[in-house]
Amino acid sequence: MCEAHAFILRDGSEEKIMENVDQVEVENDEIRMINIFGEQKMLRAKIRSYSNSERKIVLEAIDPAIK
Amino acid sequence: MCEAHAFILRDGSEEKIMENVDQVEVENDEIRMINIFGEQKMLRAKIRSYSNSERKIVLEAIDPAIK
Numbered sequence: 001m002c003e004a005h006a007f008i009l010r011d012g013s014e015e016k017i018m019e020n021v022d023q024v025e026v027e028n029d030e031i032r033m034i035n036i037f038g039e040q041k042m043l044r045a046k047i048r049s050y051s052n053s054e055r056k057i058v059l060e061a062i063d064p065a066i067k
Numbered sequence: 068m069c070e071a072h073a074f075i076l077r078d079g080s081e082e083k084i085m086e087n088v089d090q091v092e093v094e095n096d097e098i099r100m101i102n103i104f105g106e107q108k109m110l111r112a113k114i115r116s117y118s119n120s121e122r123k124i125v126l127e128a129i130d131p132a133i134k
Contacts, residue, residue: 022119046093
């Protein structure tokens with residue numbers, strides 16, 4: 001069990017948006033994430049950083065207004 | 068030990084560029100990767116996908132000519 005959790009950076013603070021992320025796919029401005037339970041999330045964002053040791057994926061919203 | 072390996076997509080095929088990646092940071096068109104031994108690599112690329120279960124990070128070169 002070494003899945004990372006995904007956070008989105010909005011107005012300088014990080015908000016957790018998905019736990020136990022298994023897959024992340026980037027297609028232009030869209031990010032598609034799938035967790036270990038097969039749940040999906042799509043959002044307009046880009047990857048900012050990934051840390052294996054911190055189990056953390058940080059995304060940055062392209063449109064800050066999106067939820 | 069569940070670090071992923073990084074591959075770069077070039078001309079349709081994947082080439083391994085770093086094993087046991089711990090950190091990935093994206094800054095504009097630059098990607099900085101650090102492995103568990105503290106070795107660093109910087110390259111002009113973007114993240115294409117990440118898979119925890121496959122232990123794989125796939126990057127796409129921005130300038131196909133770079134090595």
